[in-house]
Amino acid sequence: MNMPIRNGADHKRSFIASRQEAQRVERYARLIRAGLLKTREQKRREREKKRERSFYMMWSTDDAEDKNMRRITDHIPAPKRNLPSHAESYNPPPEFLFNEREMRIWKKQEETPWKRKLHYVPQKYSSLRQVPAYPKFIKERFTRCMDLYLCPRARKMRLTIEPEDLLPKLPSPKDLQPFPTVQSMVFNGHTDMVRCISIDPLGQYLLSGSDDMTIKIWEISTGRCLRTIPVGGIVRSIEWNPNKALSLVAVVADRKLLIINPGVGDHLIVSKTDSILSTPPVQASIVSDKVKAVVQWDDATPEEWENGIRLVLNHFKEIKQVTWHGRGDYAATVMPDGANRSVLIHQMSTRRSQLPFAKSKGLVQSVLFHPIRPFLFVATQKNIRIYDLVKQELFKKLMSYAKWISSMAIHPGGDNLIVGTYDRKMLWFDLDLSTKPYKTLRLHSTAVRSVAFHKRYPLFASGSDDRALIVSHGMVYNDLLQNPLVVPLKLLKEHEDCSDFGIFGVTFHPTEPWVFSCGADKTIRLFT
Template sequence: ERIARGVMGPLKNKFKRHFEELSLGNGKEKEAEDPEDEIPDEIRVAEESESESEAEGDATSSEDESVLSFEDVGDGESSQEDTETSEDEEEVEENVNEEREAGPSVPTVDEYEDDTSDEEDIRNTVGNIPMHWYDEYKHIGYDWDAAKIGKAPKGDQLDDFLKRMEDPDFWKTVKDPQTGQNVILSDEDIELIKKIAQQRIPDGKFEEFAPWVDWFTSEVEKMPIRNIPEHKRSFLPSRTEKKKISRYVHALKMGWMKTKEEREAAQEQRGPKFYMLWESDTTKENMRRIHDHVAAPKRPLPGHAESYNPPQEYLFDKKEMREWKRQEQEAHKRKLHFVPQKYRSLREVPAYERYVHERFLRCLDLYLCPRANRMKLTIEPEYLIPKLPSPRDLQPFPTHETLIYVGHSDIVRTMSIEPQGEYIVTGSDDTSIKIWEVCTARCIKTIQMKDIVRSVAWCPNGKLSLIAVASGQRLVLVNPETGDKLIVAKTDELLAEAPESDLLDPDRLKSAVQWMEPEGLEHKTGLRVIINHFKQIKQVTWHGRGDYLASVMPDGAHRSVIIHQLSKRRSQFPFSKSKGLVECVIFHPVKPLLFVATQKSIRLYDLVKQELMKKLMSNSNWISDIAIHPKGDNIIVSTYDKKILWFDLDLSTKPYQTMRLHKEAVRGVAFHRKYPLFASGSDDASVIVSHGMVYNDLLQNPLIVPLKKLETHEKVNDFGVFSVVWHPSQPWIFSTGGDKTIRLYT
């Protein structure tokens, strides 16, 4: 009712002024229409409510009688009543204004009360940015109306102290980083912070100490609560889990599944991953129309021959000019497509006659010839060098000289060692053989021969004490009379009498080989059997069992190789035709095979089938020596052209590896029976020890590593080391040289 009364006064005055303006507008008199027709609906509602309130009110009330109405305005009452009415209107207007400022009396509903968006409460709209960006400005951001939010005044330490002493809410006041204002925390916020600090559940409605509900009592019941029979799967292991466990175990064995520690270590090793936002950062932008464009090749730059004043050697003489004209039909074979000419100055150079034609051909090439990018494989030289293990990891092997055996007066050409490794025998150009004790370097026995000793070989059978000596045209079997006396006596007993045989040797064999028994002084010195040959013997070698031995006569043509059987005292020619100049032969350690080395090749013969099995090509000019691995699948060959060849019989007929370790001719090679070692001796007076591991796996190639170069021999008349021999059980090596000495390296 008060609102209606307060609104009516200003509205009446407003409409009066409005009607007066209408009546006086533009200097024309207009009839004023009924003001009640112009009154809005709101005013009419207010008048009706006012009239109803007057009718219901008390008639005796003096205040209600003084209320101004539309009828009172038009009746022309006394001035006293008008004054009272105006005062009442002013009082009502003041009350209305106060109520407007205080807000509506009707309770309003907040439509954002249930809104859970966090952004509705943000007063600073700068976003989630570091607020220290505004340190240099007077404001700290912008509100929703884009107005600057000023910074709160900062106090000094004295102000902080006074607030701490006087303000009771100082301890729960925090600073809002978004607006810079101080915010006082409520009791709910403080309680929430306390619970979080104590690691308790922040929710205030959560009942932390709820009453315990004892679902199962401690009283023992007579009847079971649950009496369902157990299922079969409850006491049998699960097949599904068994399969899962099997898969996990297999994954662990194969290394597919890793533990948590292994995954964390791998993640730390990989480091963080970074990805490009745009593809153009790493890849070239292709052309819009032509993809993978290949640039045209540039024309070659002109050389000295195209100069107007070329050097004299670039000008054609008569012979070159005839050759150039002869190739007119085959112009692509010409080195130059023009004839070089010489001029005194650049001004005298005429126009090039073939310029337009060559440019036309160039355009045809660019237009018609397709272009392609060739993948060029670039291999660094380091990748071609095999990675070899360190020599320290391949010990033991001989590294230094230990003993020197001195006693011969001329070149020591050959040497052999006893199967037990206690004695060695050497042959020299001074026509003598000497037997040495290995550990003391003492010469035990010297046996004089009639000619130069070119080869000696100790019988590999440990039950016999026998040495084969090739001296001139004689092959002599010597009993050194060292070692066990029973073995020495047994050897003499076996060689005392020749076995009887009904077979008659052919005349061809009798003319080449004669078996003889020494007598007198020769027998006393230790000679037991003498086999005379028709040519000079270069090499003698034993079979692994010690019953057969072979002799080599390079000048014997198709009778260069003769095999002798000691038990029957018979000889035979294994070959009927000559395949070249034979240098040396060697028996296979396990199979009935014979390796025959000529000057440029090695032939492998089967002695049982009497046929050629394989021919190995050495790609060298002259073979000097050959040695076979104890397993029999690999051989090494030394040549006079400074090379050492390793052949893998199961791999190829060509060398598996060619080693150029020496500076001069290589005269001897040898394998160790027990250790993966081999050695070579050369005329450069050096012995090179190498590691040669042969694996049982046929798919794995042999490992060859040079280990040590031993240089203690002296060169005499361009001769260095003649032969090398390994100790049968120790990693020791013996070498003979042109300096008349034998040296032991350990």
């Protein structure tokens, strides 16, 4: 009977893989992958390959099976020489031969030969056998050889980009409603060009000024003319006082700034305004002679009082624009020909004027008050300067890179500004982002004369001499990291052409998404 010598159990290491063997196998596998550990068959093939003699073409690769050269892995062929043109012919056409002027210019460029269009002078021979040897042949061949081995060659990787990918992703105009789309009403009554319009803060009445030396007050809901006031001069700018507790209108007529009570709206507000303006305030300080030479405050005559005129401010130069401060007590006027006295600030409660600037920084075109902060925007021909009225210093200077600024409008939030120029551009400035334009819009074919922001809706509009009123979407976000969204929405072209002039003024309704425009065709149009 056969019996085992040992009846003990197998050891654990007899059926568990050895760690040393696994490390050794892993090392061999790594060497095989790297090509450092070869089998006996591979070593035998390498020995036989070394014994064989290899032959190849030393200077050419025509017979080589490889597409690439043996010494140059990525060969770039040299550019070929340009083919000869008609001017290099031995019998070129007459238009290719140099005249005296062209020959004189060619000789002057001897010290700068790279500026020459041709490096030779075209010559004409009657037959080919009369053509002499080319004297610059050896030099040109030497230059060609120098270019071949000294000039580095490189491949230019061309990007294949779809044209659609270059266009910005803008939302559909249908998703940005409401905005004006159709003409709803035409206000007829003026006998000459309508240069400016303004709407009262409640949005009930419309004020217009024309070259027929009158201003008209219209009721927006019916289109009826309520009142016509003669002002005795061409009306270049008008603006309704933004203070709802006062019934005041500022009108620019030649060299006069007229403060008018239109006499429409709430009778209590109208009578309160008259009582305030009828009693002149006590002058606590003496007005300087410098200010007196620029502007003089006069009370209205009895005839002017009947027409609603309450105060007359006589300036020493022609006024171009007037604008109100947000609280309605201050007004600023612009006289482009006034040099360092171009801008004047008037206070209605004290009947005093002041000159904010001592030096002229350019031909002033327009001024605006900041809606929230004590800033004054002054636009010259090419730049916009922002002044701090409290500290009395320059706060910021905006570079427009335009030839001539025509108008500007500030966003109700106060951080964005649009500027219209006579060179057909509209510039959007983000005051928190940069002093350069955030976006340049080239939507018009002629000069942009007026721009405007809506006070409630994210809309802005521009009017031009091409009779086009363009309404655009301009969303300003509270997040400072997100840039404003600007999308052109609608082109409204209802005005008629008149002496190469189009739209002079653009303004929005204070509460509704409506826009008004006035132009050289003597009409005011409402788009809703």
